[in-house]
Amino acid sequence: MQMPPLDPAILARRSEIVAALRAIVPGEGVIDDLEGMRPYECDALSAYRQMPLVVVLPETVAQVSTILSYCQDNKVKVVPRGAGTSLSGGSMPVGDAILLGLGKFNRVLEIDYANRCARVQPGVTNLGISKAVEHEGFYYAPDPSSQIACSIGGNVAENSGGVHCLKYGLTTNNLLGIELVLMTGEVVRLGGKHLDSEGYDLLGVMTGSEGLLGVVTEVTVRLLRKPTTARAVLLGFPTEAGAADCVAAVIASGIIPGGMEMMDKEAVKCAEAYVGAGYPLDAEGLLIVELDGPPVEVDYLVERVAEIARGRGATTVRVSNDEQERVLFWAGRKAAFPAVGQITPDYMCLDGSVPRGRLVEVLAEMREMSKKHRLRVVNVFHAGDGNLHPLILFDANDADELHRAEEFGADILRLCVRVGGVLTGEHGVGIEKRDLMGVQFTEIDLDQQMRLKCAFDPDHLLNPGKVFPQLRRCAELGRVVVHHNKMPFPDIPRF
Amino acid sequence: MQTHFTLAQLADPETARSNDILRKCVHCGFCTATCPTFVLLGDERDSPRGRIYLIKSMIEDDRAPTAKEVRHVDRCLSCLSCMTTCPSGVNYMHLVDHGRHHIEETFTRTLPDRFMRGVLAYLMPRPAAFRWAMVLGRLAKPLAPLLPATSSDPGGATFLRRLRAMLEAVPDKVPTPSPVDRPQVFPALGVQRKRVALMPGCGQQVLAPEVNEATVRLLTRLDIEVVNVAGSGCCGSSVLHVGRNDQAIELAKRNITAWLREIDGAGLDAIVINASGCGTTVKDYGHMLADDPVWAEKAKQVASLAKDVTEIVAEVGLSGIVPRPLTVAYHSACSMQHGQKLDALPKKLLREAGFMVKDVPEGHLCCGWAGTYQVLQPDLSRRLRDRKVANIESVRPDVIAAGNFGCIGNIASGTGIPIAHTVELLDWATGGPKPAALI
Ligand SMILES: Cc1cc2nc3c(=O)[nH]c(=O)nc-3n(C[C@H](O)[C@H](O)[C@H](O)COP(=O)(O)OP(=O)(O)OC[C@H]3O[C@@H](n4cnc5c(N)ncnc54)[C@H](O)[C@@H]3O)c2cc1C
Ligand code: SF4
Ligand code: SF4
Numbered sequence: 001m002q003m004p005p006l007d008p009a010i011l012a013r014r015s016e017i018v019a020a021l022r023a024i025v026p027g028e029g030v031i032d033d034l035e036g037m038r039p040y041e042c043d044a045l046s047a048y049r050q051m052p053l054v055v056v057l058p059e060t061v062a063q064v065s066t067i068l069s070y071c072q073d074n075k076v077k078v079v080p081r082g083a084g085t086s087l088s089g090g091s092m093p094v095g096d097a098i099l100l101g102l103g104k105f106n107r108v109l110e111i112d113y114a115n116r117c118a119r120v121q122p123g124v125t126n127l128g129i130s131k132a133v134e135h136e137g138f139y140y141a142p143d144p145s146s147q148i149a150c151s152i153g154g155n156v157a158e159n160s161g162g163v164h165c166l167k168y169g170l171t172t173n174n175l176l177g178i179e180l181v182l183m184t185g186e187v188v189r190l191g192g193k194h195l196d197s198e199g200y201d202l203l204g205v206m207t208g209s210e211g212l213l214g215v216v217t218e219v220t221v222r223l224l225r226k227p228t229t230a231r232a233v234l235l236g237f238p239t240e241a242g243a244a245d246c247v248a249a250v251i252a253s254g255i256i257p258g259g260m261e262m263m264d265k266e267a268v269k270c271a272e273a274y275v276g277a278g279y280p281l282d283a284e285g286l287l288i289v290e291l292d293g294p295p296v297e298v299d300y301l302v303e304r305v306a307e308i309a310r311g312r313g314a315t316t317v318r319v320s321n322d323e324q325e326r327v328l329f330w331a332g333r334k335a336a337f338p339a340v341g342q343i344t345p346d347y348m349c350l351d352g353s354v355p356r357g358r359l360v361e362v363l364a365e366m367r368e369m370s371k372k373h374r375l376r377v378v379n380v381f382h383a384g385d386g387n388l389h390p391l392i393l394f395d396a397n398d399a400d401e402l403h404r405a406e407e408f409g410a411d412i413l414r415l416c417v418r419v420g421g422v423l424t425g426e427h428g429v430g431i432e433k434r435d436l437m438g439v440q441f442t443e444i445d446l447d448q449q450m451r452l453k454c455a456f457d458p459d460h461l462l463n464p465g466k467v468f469p470q471l472r473r474c475a476e477l478g479r480v481v482v483h484h485n486k487m488p489f490p491d492i493p494r495f
Numbered sequence: 496m497q498t499h500f501t502l503a504q505l506a507d508p509e510t511a512r513s514n515d516i517l518r519k520c521v522h523c524g525f526c527t528a529t530c531p532t533f534v535l536l537g538d539e540r541d542s543p544r545g546r547i548y549l550i551k552s553m554i555e556d557d558r559a560p561t562a563k564e565v566r567h568v569d570r571c572l573s574c575l576s577c578m579t580t581c582p583s584g585v586n587y588m589h590l591v592d593h594g595r596h597h598i599e600e601t602f603t604r605t606l607p608d609r610f611m612r613g614v615l616a617y618l619m620p621r622p623a624a625f626r627w628a629m630v631l632g633r634l635a636k637p638l639a640p641l642l643p644a645t646s647s648d649p650g651g652a653t654f655l656r657r658l659r660a661m662l663e664a665v666p667d668k669v670p671t672p673s674p675v676d677r678p679q680v681f682p683a684l685g686v687q688r689k690r691v692a693l694m695p696g697c698g699q700q701v702l703a704p705e706v707n708e709a710t711v712r713l714l715t716r717l718d719i720e721v722v723n724v725a726g727s728g729c730c731g732s733s734v735l736h737v738g739r740n741d742q743a744i745e746l747a748k749r750n751i752t753a754w755l756r757e758i759d760g761a762g763l764d765a766i767v768i769n770a771s772g773c774g775t776t777v778k779d780y781g782h783m784l785a786d787d788p789v790w791a792e793k794a795k796q797v798a799s800l801a802k803d804v805t806e807i808v809a810e811v812g813l814s815g816i817v818p819r820p821l822t823v824a825y826h827s828a829c830s831m832q833h834g835q836k837l838d839a840l841p842k843k844l845l846r847e848a849g850f851m852v853k854d855v856p857e858g859h860l861c862c863g864w865a866g867t868y869q870v871l872q873p874d875l876s877r878r879l880r881d882r883k884v885a886n887i888e889s890v891r892p893d894v895i896a897a898g899n900f901g902c903i904g905n906i907a908s909g910t911g912i913p914i915a916h917t918v919e920l921l922d923w924a925t926g927g928p929k930p931a932a933l934i
Contacts, residue, residue, distance in 0.1 A: 028538065035564050038552055039545035046496055046522035057538055084539065085524045103537030123537060125528050148580070149528040274582045341521040341583030346496065396497035397518075 001048050001089070001431050003465045006096040010076060014053060017076060021056050021098070024066045029104070031055040040099055043086040044146075045432060047348065047396055047405075052079065052093030057101045061179070061187060061217045064100070068215065069185025071098065077461045078183075080211040082123065082154030085146045087349045088430025090158065090210050094465055100215065102153055108132045109218070115193045117176055119220045122153025126160075129221060138223040141168035144426070145334040153216045159208030161426035163259035163333065164290070166384035168224065170426065172207040179218035180206060183457045193220060205452065210428050211463040213456040227292035230258060232329040233302055235309040236283030236316030240264055240379075243285025244359035246312040247383040250289065250305055251356055257305070258290035260384030261333050267380045267391075270339040271332035279332060280316040287383065288329055336380040337391060344393035347378070348405050351427035352416030356386040365415055366390060373408040375401065387425030388416065414439055429467045437469045446470070451477050496520045499555055508786045510554060513593045517551050520544070520585045526577035531861045531879055532570050540567040543577035543587055550594035559601040568594055570875060572868055573736050574829035574861035575775075579836075588834075589782060592735065599738030607654035612737050615867045619697060620729035620746055626672070626701045632665035639663055646874050660873035666702060666904070673704035678725035681711050683718040688811055689764040690720040691802075692754055694777065697729035699770045699900040705931060706900055709922040710769045710804055716925060717811045722763070726753030730768075732776035733866045735783075747780050748790060751797045758800075766797065769804040769918055771899040772866060775834030777801040803831070804918055805841045805898065815925050818849025823920065824892035825852050826883070826906060828899035829861045841898055841917050848924035853890040857882070864905035876905075884909040894933060896920050907932075 010017070018032045031037055032054045042049040053076075058064050071078050077097035084091050093099045105121035111133055112118070118129055118140070126147040129140040143162035144150055150160065156178060161170045168174070177191030191203045206213060237243040243262055250257065263271065263279075263286045272279045279286060287309070291301040306317045320326040332339075340347055354362050363379065370377045381389040392408050394401040413423050413436050423433045423440050437446060446468065453460075454474035464471075498517050505511045526543040527533045533542035540549065546568055553560040560568075568591070577587050604612070618625045642659035646652040652660075675681075676695055691714065699706055714721050727750045731743035757763055768774040776783075778801045784794035825842050832838040845852045863869060863879030884906060887895055895914040897903050907914050915930040923929055 031538075031540070033561065033563055035549070035552060035561050036540060036567075039539045039542075039548040042522065044521075044523050083524055083527065101537075101539070103533075103539065106534070106537055127528070146523065146525065149524045149526075271582075274584070335525070335582035338521050338523040338525060338582040341519055341523075341585075345518040347521065 003050065003094060003431075004471070010053065010096045017074070017098070018054050020070055021054065021067065024070070025056055025058050025063050029057040029059065031057070040081070040084075040101070041093060043081070043084040043089060043091045045087050045089045045092070045348075045430070047346065047402060048089050048092055048431060050093045050095055052099035053096055055099045055101060057104050059104045061181065064181045064215055064217055065185040065187055067098070067100065068181055068183055071461060072183050072185065072459070075459060075461065077464050078215075079463050080157070080215050082151035082157070083125065083149050085150040086154065086158065086428065086430060087351065088424070088428045088432040090428050090430035090463070090466060091154075092431060097464065102151065102215075105153070105217065112193065113138070113223070116223045117193050117220055118223055119218065120152055122156070122216045122219055123151045126150050126152055126155055133223055137226050139226055140221055141165075141174050141224050142171050145337065147334070152219045152221065156207055156216050156219055157209060157211050158426065158428040161382065161385065161387065163261050163330065163382060166260055166382070167256050167258050167292075172204060174222045175203060175207060175219070176222055177220035178203065178206060178216050180214040181217055182214045183459070183461055187217070191220065208428070210430065210467055212453055212467060213462065227258070229295045229298045230290055230292035230326060231298055231302060232288055232290045232320045232326045233305060234279065234316060234318040234329060235287040235289060235305075235314045236280035237285040237287070237312070237314055238283070239313070240285040240363050241360045242313045243287050244363055244383070246287060246309050246314065247359060248356045249308050249312060251384065253304070253308060255301060255304060257301075257384060258292040259288070260290070260382075261288045262286065262379065262381055262383035263288075263333065263336060264379040266343070266376070266378045267336050267340065270342050270378075271336045273342060274335050274339040275328060275332040277328045277332040278318075283316060288333055290326070333380070337389075340378055340391055340393070344376075344395070346396040347391040347393050348409055349427070350388065350390045350392065350409050350412050351424050352413050352421055353385065353387045353425035354416050354419050354421035356384075358419045358421075359383065359386060362388070362415060362419060366412060369408060369411050369415075373404045373411070375404055375408055377408075382425070385425065386421065388412075410436060431466055434467060435469050437467070447472065447477055450474075496522055498551065504557065509593055509596075513554060513590055516586050516590045517547065519583050520547055521583050523583070525582065526580045526587075529576045529580045529859050531572060531574060531576065531863075532875065534860065535875060535878055541570055546571055546594070547585070547587065547590060550590055550597075554593065554597055560598055565598055565602055565604075568598060570872060572829070572861050572863070572865040574865060575833035576829060576859050576861065579833045579859065588779070592740070595736070595738035596740045599740075611654060611657050611871070612867075615870065616734045616737055616739055616742065619733035619867065620731070620742075622697050622701050622728075625698060626669060629665055629669045629701060632662055633667075633669060636662050636665050652871070652873050656873055657870050660870045660876070663908075664869060664904070669701070670704050673700065673708055675707050675711050675723065676700045676704065678723050681715050681721040681723075683720045684715050685718040687720050688718040689807070690722070690762060691765045691767045691807060692722045692724045692727065692757055692763050694730065694750075694766060694768045694773060695723055695727055696770050696773055698733075702904060703900040703916070706769055706916045706918060709916065709919040709927060709930075710767070712927050713808070713918055713922040713925065714767070714804075716927070717808065717814070719807065719811065721767070722757060722761075724753045724757045726756075730773040730776045732772055735776065736866055744783060747783055747794065750777070751780065751790065751793050754797050754800075755793055758796075763800060765802045765807055766800045767802055767804050767807050769898070769916070770901070771803060771828045771830040771835060771837075772901060774801060774803045775830040778835060803835055803837055803898065805837065805844055808844060808921065809840055813844065813847050813921065813925060816848055817924060817926060819924055820849070820851070821893040822851040822853060822891070824855055824887050824890050824895045826855060826862065826887065826895055826897040826902060827858055828897055828902045829865070831898050832859070841896075844921060845896060845917065848921050850920065850924070853892060855883075856886045856889060862902050862905055864901040866901065869905060880905055880909050888912065894920070
């Protein structure tokens with residue numbers, strides 16, 4: 001993966017930068033030894049690794065602000081990092097940039113049941129929010145499969161989704177406000193406990209901005225009351241196409257399930273070995289469909305969905321008996337990616353979205369590609385949203401396999417765009433899909449996106465080398481921001 | 496995850512196994528969230544995924560670790576919460592044992608650190624010496640407040656800070672040795688249904704002799720013959736966790752020899768362990784001796800017979816229950832829930848015995864005891880204990896139950912709520928005496 005060239009001037013000033021950071025963050029919070037930085041060299045996309053200039057783990061907003069203004073003044077780049085579960089390399093370090101970890105921001109600050117919201121620090125895990133309010137019957141709806149570990153700050157940065165987003169929306173639909181530190185060190189608040197923000201929807205701009213616009217230091221999210229009843233149904237099909245077809249049919253019939261997920265045979269096998277949920281091991285395609293609401297409604301919907309499934313050839317229809325079993329049905333799905341680690345040393349998890357009606361053909365074509373690239377592919381995905389997560393299995397100790405995996409991944413994403421879908425459903429662009437942005441967007445689109453970036457970070461200091469395939473001088477785009485008579489990245493357009 | 500071992504390195508069976516473990520890790524980070532030290536410190540280096548990386552790097556490069564690397568591996572409690580969480584089946588337990596062993600072999604600790612570890616490694620497996628140390632410690636305990644109560648280094652600690660932790664862990668009264676902790680046979684009260692060896696343990700018989708007494712009463716009442724086999728003793732876990740593999744292996748061999756003699760003699764249906772920390776280790780003897788052609792099979796045989804006391808009670812079933820209407824907060828010891836994957840069973844037995852059983856919030860987090868950890872990492876240990884106690888108190892129990900004497904002593908030091916071993920409560924509910932903690 002090609003990254004922007006390292007700035008020798010910054011590398012030469014490393015010890016001075018480390019000392020400056022030490023003056024801001026005391027104790028163990030500045031990590032500059034090679035051995036200590038190594039655990040930070042990658043996120044969950046571990047095929048791509050890079051040692052940072054130095055790691056800093058601030059504990060207060062004031063420290064974050066001082067660090068950023070120091071970096072702005074000294075033109076030092078910064079990569080924000082939450083829990084490091086990104087699958088697109090979003091928090092992968094950059095060699096001449098500080099890695100700014102938010103792991104120490106792990107406190108729930110306020111729970112306001114009257115206004116149905118929680119105010120938390122960005123390092124609190126997604127599941128941690130639901131855990132903090134479950135005894136009162138509330139929860140935070142978007143539930144990425146990584147929810148046990150991923151941070152809410154990372155969720156905001158990636159606009160993460162999850163199995164329940166089909167009905168309840170993505171992060172952006174459940175976010176009420178954030179506190180944000182800009183590259184200048186200025187602390188701003190967007191939104192609050194109320195719905196809709198004043199003026200332009202800057203909160204919307206920040207959601208999904210992949211750490212390119214500012215560092216989130218506080219998050220206010222909406223809490224929902226747990227549905228009175230929720231039941232999950234396992235639907236096993238003898239063919240993948242049958243399962244995919246059923247997904248489209250359920251949605252077309254006007255039912256919006258709480259979640260509707262699909263796993264192929266191999267994924268089912270791995271997940272079953274980890275949780276023992278009783279998944280049908282003979283099914284080529286398994287759907288987990290959740291229906292929630294008042295009991296009568298749920299009973300009715302379960303029947304309707306079962307009927308549609310049988311009509312599409314389902315051989316297994318199993319409804320969860322109690323809450324414990326429902327949770328177990330989901331536990332296997334949520335652990336499915338890493339569970340695939342049981343059968344492969346490495347996998348690359350893709351994330352494209354396609355219109356639901358094209359699922360069948362996309363799955364079939366993917367199988368063909370699998371033969372062409374001679375690599376196995378396992379499918380676990382948010383079927384209801386048409387959000388695919390093919391896992392390409394490979395062995396990173398074999399350079400050729402890694403290369404083939406990359407090619408295969410790119411082919412899949414091109415296919416998604418070709419059938420009218422998008423490059424990323426929820427994992428973000430990061431470095432993984434960066435060079436494919438041109439498949440999706442025209443130059444004009446990309447320039448427009450870059451102008452937005454320039455408005456927040458004219459020197460391209462935040463999370464450089466991510467998302468944009470080419471760097472454009474902000475000046476070129478109609479805004480002259482030239483500091484100290486020096487252009488950032490003088491040797492652009494292509495790094 | 497990618498690894499870079501040479502073929503020569505992989506010829507070493509321990510390295511080959513670690514390579515297999517590392518290749519299973521997909522770096523998803525799920526385990527970080529349930530790791531007690533990451534929850535407290537928020538630094539990747541204090542998380543399982545980070546430690547896996549640290550250990551990988553030191554064994555891959557085959558070099559002595561730096562003091563900082565050692566510090567972060569040292570902070571690991573060996574609670575194995577990460578293994579419960581890991582969907583990919585990464586055997587962190589074996590990897591960290593390798594890491595600790597590597598550190599022990601290649602890294603020179605400071606003199607006070609070596610001294611403290613040496614003392615612990617000497618005392619822990621030897622009940623007689625341990626008891627004497629407790630008696631002496633009892634005399635010195637009033638001096639504890641004069642020693643530093645916190646460390647400047649969170650987690651690591653100075654010699655004096657550790658000394659204070661050591662003295663604070665000394666009980667106010669050192670119990671007299673129990674007659675059950677001598678080699679002998681306890682016949683079943685009725686018609687014998689099973690014959691088991693009771694692992695005598697080391698620290699537990701000094702600090703909590705009532706646990707073995709209750710175990711013998713309960714099992715014999717359930718028509719199980721119990722043997723305290725001559726020659727069996729400490730399982731070796733406390734020394735294993737400070738990286739002294741050789742010493743641990745010696746202790747394991749001693750136990751295996753003793754129990755095999757009994758298996759080949761009058762026969763054994765199981766080897767019963769009532770301290771779950773020891774149970775995790777004995778169940779793993781097969782792995783510990785896997786590379787020793789003489790011992791591998793024997794170790795496997797013994798390991799396959801090892802059972803937690805609740806497993807054997809569940810096999811024969813409880814009878815003659817006199818229900819005691821108390822609310823019990825069940826503390827699932829790490830070695831129980833993560834090490835041996837026994838979480839539901841003890842609770843089920845307590846419910847069958849008539850208790851109202853409550854789960855504790857954040858039940859997956861360690862109480863901070865973790866063997867020698869409470870002395871070597873006193874500050875982290877104390878923070879975890881306080882967090883555990885607050886969580887337990889939030890469910891307002893009449894009594895706390897746990898299956899590991901170390902957790903019991905540790906939690907008791909932070910709360911006024913009585914705490915007893917699961918076996919003591921089961922013994923009481925089936926006709927035995929009321930646990931001392933409840934009197
Ligand atoms: C097994 C597995 C399953 C997953 N399943 C899903 C899923 O179902 N749905 C889904 O959407 N994602 C999923 N993900 C991807 C990942 O968990 C999400 O993208 C998550 O939101 C990343 O959060 P994080 O805290 O780990 O962020 P990181 O990986 O640390 O960072 C991700 C990005 O956010 C930025 N960032 C992090 N914190 C901040 C902050 N405070 N301020 C500004 N920028 C910040 C970083 O710079 C980076 O660009 C999965 C990942 C794994 C490993
Ligand atoms: S054993 Fe416990 S303390 Fe050690 S890494 Fe695993 S979860 Fe963390
Ligand atoms: S959960 Fe398992 S696979 Fe994931 S990072 Fe931890 S050890 Fe590795």
